[in-house]
Amino acid sequence: RMRSAVEARTPDRLRSSIVCIMGHVDTGKTKLLDNIRRTNVQEGEAGGITQQIGASFFPAETLRERMGSLVEKKNITVKVPGLMIIDTPGHESFSNLRSRGSSLCDLAIVVVDIMHGLEPQTIESLTMLRSKKTPFVIALNKVDRLYGWSTVKDRPFIESLEVQPEGTRSEFESRASQVLLQLAEQGLNAELYYKNKDFKEYVSLIPTSAITGEGVPDILMMLVLLSQKMLVDRVMWCPEVQCTVLEVKVIEGLGTTADVILANGTLKRGDQIVMCGFSGPVVTRVRELLTPRPLREMRVKTDYLHHESIDGAMGIKICANNLEGVVAGSACLVPYKDVPYDLEVLKEDVMSDLSQLAKAAS
Numbered sequence: 241r242m243r244s245a246v247e248a249r250t251p252d253r254l255r256s257s258i259v260c261i262m263g264h265v266d267t268g269k270t271k272l273l274d275n276i277r278r279t280n281v282q283e284g285e286a287g288g289i290t291q292q293i294g295a296s297f298f299p300a301e302t303l304r305e306r307m308g309s310l311v312e313k314k315n316i317t318v319k320v321p322g323l324m325i326i327d328t329p330g331h332e333s334f335s336n337l338r339s340r341g342s343s344l345c346d347l348a349i350v351v352v353d354i355m356h357g358l359e360p361q362t363i364e365s366l367t368m369l370r371s372k373k374t375p376f377v378i379a380l381n382k383v384d385r386l387y388g389w390s391t392v393k394d395r396p397f398i399e400s401l402e403v404q405p406e407g408t409r410s411e412f413e414s415r416a417s418q419v420l421l422q423l424a425e426q427g428l429n430a431e432l433y434y435k436n437k438d439f440k441e442y443v444s445l446i447p448t449s450a451i452t453g454e455g456v457p458d459i460l461m462m463l464v465l466l467s468q469k470m471l472v473d474r475v476m477w478c479p480e481v482q483c484t485v486l487e488v489k490v491i492e493g494l495g496t497t498a499d500v501i502l503a504n505g506t507l508k509r510g511d512q513i514v515m516c517g518f519s520g521p522v523v524t525r526v527r528e529l530l531t532p533r534p535l536r537e538m539r540v541k542t543d544y545l546h547h548e549s550i551d552g553a554m555g556i557k558i559c560a561n562n563l564e565g566v567v568a569g570s571a572c573l574v575p576y577k578d579v580p581y582d583l584e585v586l587k588e589d590v591m592s593d594l595s596q597l598a599k600a601a602s
């Protein structure tokens with residue numbers, strides 16, 4: 241008998257973890273994402289970050305670089321192949337990125353403005369994350385706005401704090417305590433990450449500035465550590481496909497395409513796929529598997545690279561027939577070849593997404 245998908249999983253092979261950014265409007269979600277991705281850097285794909293469909297990918301090597309002095313100081317070994325950060329911050333991407341009721345996001349960053357503390361959408365984000373049991377960190381953003389803050393670009397926060405004037409440090413401490421108190425009022429145990437001795441019980445607060453990049457090394461380190469310490473079971477690579485549709489759109493020259501997040505497993509050209517359609521299940525075959533061409537190669541004639549086969553986690557554009565009525569936010573199932581399957585069961589399975597999505601939307 242074939243080995244089952246579960247047996248094939250091993251902690252020696254992890255996939256990259258999928259990270260989503262959430263929080264109240266104007267707290268700096270977009271700025272933080274831009275800073276992490278370095279979108280403003282001239283060289284295009286600076287530091288090895290690659291553009292996927294709907295997400296940016298940070299290979300382990302780039303993560304080590306961005307963590308800088310923290311790698312040695314905290315003795316960090318990066319075991320995940322990288323982090324995949326969803327490009328659209330906010331509630332919607334978190335709730336759309338579901339697969340059979342559970343979130344496709346492995347981790348989240350909830351951004352809080354240190355000057356404003358908890359705001360209504362912060363609380364909504366916390367509620368959503370807790371109901372899905374998704375681990376998260378809180379970025380206590382805009383520390384550069386503290387009175388008298390002295391900046392060194394991209395410095396780990398713990399180093400930045402040490403050199404601040406006395407008054408600035410005490411303003412920081414009192415604002416951070418205020419936020420910790422507000423979180424406690426929400427029934428959430430939290431602690432500044434460098435004082436946090438128990439990642440499972442206490443949510444980590446990571447002070448950041450999306451403008452100066454201070455605290456960004458710390459945030460990347462925490463995401464790596466949480467992936468490796470708390471999520472191993474979830475991020476073990478597994479041949480069984482776990483995939484969700486982000487968006488269905490018509491692209492000139494390609495026809496109707498589906499942008500998907502392949503969280504786990506291998507998707508191949510020619511694979512049969514089963515998706516949820518507005519007027520019934522869609523059963524079709526993958527004609528093309530595409531990823532964006534790296535920016536520096538943009539001069540060539542098409543914007544996409546073609547693949548025979550892709551391993552998760554990855555953001556992909558799928559070309560196939562009959563994608564017109566496919567519902568965004570629904571699962572894309574692939575009959576797993578090593579175990580017997582019943583197409584009718586898969587069809588029913590994908591269609592159950594429709595009622596769930598309708599419920600989530602109302």
Ligand code: GDP
Nearest residue numbers: 265266267268269270271381382385449450451
């Ligand atoms: P979003 O609505 O959460 O995506 O927030 P944005 O990223 O659009 O940021 C809202 C505003 O706050 C913009 O004017 C940003 O320039 C500013 N901002 C964001 N992060 C920081 C920060 O760390 N420090 C300062 N001083 N301003 C910030």
